[in-house]
Amino acid sequence: MEDEIDDKVLYQTYVSHMKLMSRFAWGVPLNLNISPTAYLMYMWRILKMYVFKPEILIVSTIVVVLLMYLQAVDVWSHTLLGRIQHTLSRTSRTKVQRLGVFTTGDVEKSSWHSKEGPIAAYAVQGRRSKMEDRFVINENINNTGVSLLAIFDGHGGDFAANYAKDKLVESLYKKIVSIKDIISGKVPVPAECKEVREENEKPKSPNLVERKKSFKKSASITDECMKNKKEITDVELLSKLDNLSRPITREVRSNQVAVIKDVPVVSYIDSIGKIDYGKLLTDEVLVADKMLLEVAKKKLDVAGTTALIAVIEDSKLYVANVGDSRGVMCDNRGNAIPLSFDHKPQQMRERKRIKEAGGFVTFNGVWRVAGILATSRALGDYPLKDKKFVIADPDILTFDLVDHKPLFVILASDGLWDTFSNEEAIVFIKERLHEPDFGVKSITLQAYYRGSLDNITVVVINLQNFEFNVTKSY
Numbered sequence: 001m002e003d004e005i006d007d008k009v010l011y012q013t014y015v016s017h018m019k020l021m022s023r024f025a026w027g028v029p030l031n032l033n034i035s036p037t038a039y040l041m042y043m044w045r046i047l048k049m050y051v052f053k054p055e056i057l058i059v060s061t062i063v064v065v066l067l068m069y070l071q072a073v074d075v076w077s078h079t080l081l082g083r084i085q086h087t088l089s090r091t092s093r094t095k096v097q098r099l100g101v102f103t104t105g106d107v108e109k110s111s112w113h114s115k116e117g118p119i120a121a122y123a124v125q126g127r128r129s130k131m132e133d134r135f136v137i138n139e140n141i142n143n144t145g146v147s148l149l150a151i152f153d154g155h156g157g158d159f160a161a162n163y164a165k166d167k168l169v170e171s172l173y174k175k176i177v178s179i180k181d182i183i184s185g186k187v188p189v190p191a192e193c194k195e196v197r198e199e200n201e202k203p204k205s206p207n208l209v210e211r212k213k214s215f216k217k218s219a220s221i222t223d224e225c226m227k228n229k230k231e232i233t234d235v236e237l238l239s240k241l242d243n244l245s246r247p248i249t250r251e252v253r254s255n256q257v258a259v260i261k262d263v264p265v266v267s268y269i270d271s272i273g274k275i276d277y278g279k280l281l282t283d284e285v286l287v288a289d290k291m292l293l294e295v296a297k298k299k300l301d302v303a304g305t306t307a308l309i310a311v312i313e314d315s316k317l318y319v320a321n322v323g324d325s326r327g328v329m330c331d332n333r334g335n336a337i338p339l340s341f342d343h344k345p346q347q348m349r350e351r352k353r354i355k356e357a358g359g360f361v362t363f364n365g366v367w368r369v370a371g372i373l374a375t376s377r378a379l380g381d382y383p384l385k386d387k388k389f390v391i392a393d394p395d396i397l398t399f400d401l402v403d404h405k406p407l408f409v410i411l412a413s414d415g416l417w418d419t420f421s422n423e424e425a426i427v428f429i430k431e432r433l434h435e436p437d438f439g440v441k442s443i444t445l446q447a448y449y450r451g452s453l454d455n456i457t458v459v460v461i462n463l464q465n466f467e468f469n470v471t472k473s474y
Helices: 002-026 036-050 054-080 159-184 191-201 208-212 214-220 235-242 277-299 348-356 422-430 440-449
Strands: 111-116 119-124 133-138 146-155 307-313 316-322 326-330 336-338 361-364 366-369 395-400 408-412 456-462
Touching: 111 133, 119 133, 119 440, 133 159, 133 456, 146 159, 146 408, 146 456, 159 277, 159 307, 277 307, 277 316, 277 395, 307 326, 307 408, 316 326, 326 422, 336 422, 348 361, 408 422, 422 440, 440 456
Parallel strands: none
Antiparallel strands: 111 119, 119 456, 133 146, 146 307, 307 316, 316 395, 326 336, 326 408, 361 366, 408 456
């Protein structure tokens, strides 16, 4: 009985539809002698009947206004971030250099590969019009036994990523080598800095607040080692910032002074004669950010970059993170151990900090600081940095490899994590660790095939043959 009713309803609907279509067809004037005015009147009658109804006009207006608003916001944000692509001369693709120097090439074909011992890296430009990722691999810094790896994911241009790769990494290299020379006795401790070392050798257990103040404290007690004070009074910069139409930050005051102090390397030697990598990485990142901001303001370059830095010495792994690049470790049981945590504007502590600084967080495709930047911490980004909406303070995590006995470590820009979770990436690499490049190329291309719209850079450290019986130091 129900089937018969359904059939009747369907039949009646069909008949009604056909009658309506027939009425429409028969209403079309076919006499060629009829004036064009008659045709126009007929079309006007049809439009009034089916298009020019109040509900249709209101909905259409709302849709058009919404589309115009989204387009305007997108153009505004891209303009503010300075995503103006510079014309670069195309160079032939060469073997990637040790510090991950990239060239510009075809969006889908451009890729960079590097392998040093148990460390492999692979990067692709992907669907972006320009490669803004940079990576660094150094398995053994100047034969010190210290390995340093870094990934910088630039935005708004590649200026900040290049600066961090060149200046920050170079400074870390020099500091580590200098500290190692002092610890080994190759270089005597400078007389003017002995009091700093004596202060560090006093037993103490700093709390979290004191650690955060370590940079300011180290700088303030070493005035005799300070050099290269610089003052920013760029009148042209101030006038151009006044003309920027954006509710983001006020102009840079002409009386602002960027003072960069050279902290003596002995301040990074702890009481047991080891390098305090937490303090070293924090200070180096903050100093590099200050120097970058000074240069960027003079160049009117608003580019920024994330920073993910990993240092391995003996059985210790130190990871410093600024932004949303990420590290993850696979322990001996196949579990995914996070090495860093993304700095996203929607996180409670980040949102609270931004609001306390007078900023705001809005959703524009993803959550963004002031509707612009999708990460709440970065190096550079001086328009957002001036009001402290964005900061460069790194999170430092330390891991004892003896405890975890990891199989491998993955460091990658967010181009990978847009399509892979930590667990998925661990499973993927674990199944391909036997490949010559430890599966780093496979996972990078897989992220591209899954639809990642960003540059993708992945570094894999194979720790299968690592000597986990290294004597631990306390």
